[in-house]
Amino acid sequence: MECSVCHSKLVSSTTRGISRAYDRHRSKVSSEHRALNILLVVGDCILVGLQPILVYMSKVDGRFMFSPISVNFLTELAKVLFAIVMLLIQSRNQKVGEKPLLSISTFVQAARNNVLLAVPALLYAINNYLKFIMQLYFNPATVKMLSNLKVLVIAVLLKIIMRRRFSVLQWEALALLLIGISVNQMRSLPEGTTAMGLPVTMGAYIYTAIFVTVPSMASVYNEYALKSQYDTSIYLQNLFLYGYGAIFNFLGILGTAIVKGPSSFDILQGHSKATMLLIFNNAAQGILSSFFFKYADTILKKYSSTVATIFTGIASAALFGHKLTMNFILGISIVFISMHQFFSPLSKVKDEQQNGVMELTDAQDNNHRSKDASSFINMTAGANEEL
Amino acid sequence: MECSVCHSKLVSSTTRGISRAYDRHRSKVSSEHRALNILLVVGDCILVGLQPILVYMSKVDGRFMFSPISVNFLTELAKVLFAIVMLLIQSRNQKVGEKPLLSISTFVQAARNNVLLAVPALLYAINNYLKFIMQLYFNPATVKMLSNLKVLVIAVLLKIIMRRRFSVLQWEALALLLIGISVNQMRSLPEGTTAMGLPVTMGAYIYTAIFVTVPSMASVYNEYALKSQYDTSIYLQNLFLYGYGAIFNFLGILGTAIVKGPSSFDILQGHSKATMLLIFNNAAQGILSSFFFKYADTILKKYSSTVATIFTGIASAALFGHKLTMNFILGISIVFISMHQFFSPLSKVKDEQQNGVMELTDAQDNNHRSKDASSFINMTAGANEEL
Structure with missing residues (x-):
């Protein structure tokens, strides 16, 4: 390009140099980010894949001997234990001069900052009870179908709470994910329910809305709480989250014991080595979910669970010689197209320009990033709210 | 923008003026084009919607009294008749100085130029016979499912024959169209066939390939033949196409009469006023298809047929109080997302730049456009072949 008046060259080499540096920075960040995402998804697939095997092993004469409520409490305890072990390991590996992880002052300050984690912990505990209630009102297949709506509710909540922006293509991709999972599940529906056998009473609508919103709200609020205190160690955050969770679940067990009598208080009844593995x-x-929420997001977690279900389906077909149904093949085709569209660069066109600006800020305060964790949220969430 | 050396303004008003003129030209062309497309789709929906009513009326005691083969021949004759009537009307409305439509020299030259139309006419005639053969080898539901593959075959053929370019998003949209139609049809499949009950013998694969390729080839080649002689009146082109069609179908009837005896030669046997309406x-x-092929394309025709089927489904549910099935709702959601993605400007990003260049050529020779119809094909088909 040339000036039409004085014919001097107009390319500015400094601008180019800077933009190249940003490109390199950005590609380094995104490749690290991608590696972490892949690790998370692979881990999730393995754990979800082990689940049905452990469930099968936990059954005695085809049924569970333990109280389902006790599983939630023991799971919370196991998570607290894991968080403590990880904190101890992390504090041993700390370098000299770093803020000590296990000092009382750190703990108290972190506890005060992360008090928001009580919200998702309460919501998760409520959700565990709701699951039982819902199954009294609807048949399990309908509950499964309704659960799929969570994908869209999560997206709406991310938009409201995290101020995340989605392109039209990404909304369509999420709708396709919902449809894909539903198509795949239709094969397991009994004959009658395919003709829109959903209950239409007002009460049922309210129950459905609560049943879909509570767990979605829990996940999104969890993401918000974990990311808003980005400089607190994730193990410390987990300790708080699961500590609150254990308390809420314990209160639930206490309540059940008061209503149903003290026999239901024996939480270890009927457990075996297999059930411990399940827990x-x-x-x-x-x-792993908390890693998803802190370092990736709730949508990736949702896609990951879906991919895990698909691989479990394929693996069980290959191992036990099941035939793949037409529904399964159509369903997974939709899910994979949805995934490609959601994460395609084409669907992020508008965000790209903003990220460029955000990364400028990001590069400038890269050293004291831990002090300004909110910039990370802005970066992931998109700077302007789309109205 | 300013020159960094002499600080003179660099915006060229002439360039802007030209680009504005092109924008106006383009938006005028595209709005006319859109109006035509809407008209085509609405017309198609009405005709497709009338079809089941006329089929119902044509039945006597629940079955057809006429030979199905005779319907094809009579349909071709009706089309020839319609083309002649339209040609007469068009030639009456011709202005002084225009090339006469009905002169023998015009007719002979057009016939020579449009000899390619014999190819789709032959393919359509073959297809009419194939339909009967396929139903001997497969059950009707499987045939219906296999027919859906035509969407993708048509796209591949458009890419090869018309050199059309599709973006990744458009390929995904076409795959979604195929999946959406299949999900919708699954409700009509018998229980056993959902478990991929497709035949797997080599012969079946070959029959399937032929069954799917022949009609797709017919449509795409029809589009190619109609567009490649863009300056010939569409009614004259129709006259040739359906003339060839009538000849090929007549040869088919003749062949049947020789094999089965002269009784099958009585093509008017069993017809009534209702069957005449059906024809x-x-x-x-x-x-209407030939208008789609000449002024829009085979893909729009495919989407139009699908939308027509959807509206028929909704209308019959509203009129006769059928329940809408889950399959239907999931299926049409996929189809509408697919349609939005296929025609979304986002999916045409790469083509836009090329169209800009094409329209430059287009505007330059706008007056003698009829002499250079191939530029229209290039414009619609995209200039470079994507390898």
Whole structure:
């Protein structure tokens, strides 16, 4: 390009140099980010894949001997234990001069900052009870179908709470994810329910809304709480989250014991080595979720669970010689197209320009990033709210 | 923008003026084009919607009294008749100085130029026979499912024959169209066939490939033949196409008469006023198709048929109080997302730049456009072949 008046060259080499530096910075950040995401998804797939095997092993004569409520409490305890062990390991490996992880002052300040984690902990505890209630009102297949709506509710909540922006293509991709999972599940529906056999009473609508919103709210608020205190160690955050969780679940067991009598208080009744493995697997899934929420997001967690279900389906077909149904094939095709569209650069066109600006800020205060964790949230959430 | 050396303004007003003129030209062309497309789709929906009513009326005691083969021949004759009537009307409305439509020299030259139309006419005639053969080898539900693959085959053929370019998003949209139609159809499949009950013998694969390729090839080659002689009146092109069609179908009837005896030669046997309406509707659908192929494309025709089927489904549910099935709702959601993605400007990003260049050429030779119809094909098909 040339000036039309004085014919001097107009390319500015300094601008180019800076933009190249940013490009390099950005590609380094995104490749690290991608590696972490892949690790999270692979881990999730393994844990979700082990689940049905452990459930099968936990059954005695085809049924569970333990109280389902006790599983939630024991899982929370296992997660607390894991968080403590990880904190001890992390504090041993700390370098000289770093803020000590295990000092009382750190703990008290972190506890005060992360008090928001009580909200998702309470919501998760409520959700565990809701699951039982819902199954009294609806048949399990309908509950499963309704659960799929969570994908869209999560997206709406991310938009409101995290101020995340989604392109039209990404909304369509999320709708396709919902549809894909539903198509896959339709094969397990009994004959009658395919004709929109959903209850239409006002009460049922309210129950459905609560049933879908509470766990979605829990996940999104968890993401918000974990990311808003980005400089607190994730193990410390987990300790608080699961500590609150254990308390709420314990209160639930206490309440049940008061209503139903003290026999239901014996939480270890009917457990075996297999059920302990099941609880350990549940705990590991929960911990992995917190990594998803802090370092990736709730949507990736949702896609990851879906991919895990798909691989479990394919693996069980290959191992036990099941035939793959038409529904399964159509369903997973939709899910994979949805995934490609959601994470495609094409669907992020508008965000790209903003990220460029955010990364400028990001590069400038890269050293004292831990002091300004809110910039990270802004970066992931998008700077302007789309109205 | 300013020159960094002499500080003179660099915006060229002439360039802007030209680009504005092109923008106006382009938006005028695209709004006319959109109006035509909407008209085509609405017409198609009405004709397709009338079809089941006319089929119902044509039945006597629940079955057809006429030979199905005779319907094809009579339909071709009706189309020929319609083309002649339209040609007469068009030639009466011709202005002084225009090339006469009905002169023998015009006719002979057009016939020579449009000899390619014999190819789709032959393919359509073959397809009419194939339909009967396929139903001997597969059950009707499987045939219906296999027919859905045509969407993708048509896209591949458009890429090869018309050199059309599709973005990744458009390929995904076409895959979604195929999946959406399949999900919708699954409700009509018998229980056993959902478990991938497709035949797996080599012969079946070959039959399937032929069954899917022949009609797709017919449509795409029809589009190619109609567009490559863009300056020939569409009614004259129709006259040739359906003339060839009538000849090929007549040869088929002759062949049947030789094999089965002269009784099958009585093509008017069992027809009533209702069957004549059915034939008239078939003919109108065929003529509308040729408008799709010449002024829009085969993909829009495919989407149009799908939307027509959806509206018929909704209308019959509203009129006869059928319940909408889960399959139907999931299926049409996929189809509408697919349609939005296929025609979204986002999916045409790469083509936009090329169209800009094409329209430059287009505007320059706008007056002698009829002499250079190939530029229109290039414009619609995209200039470079994507390898």
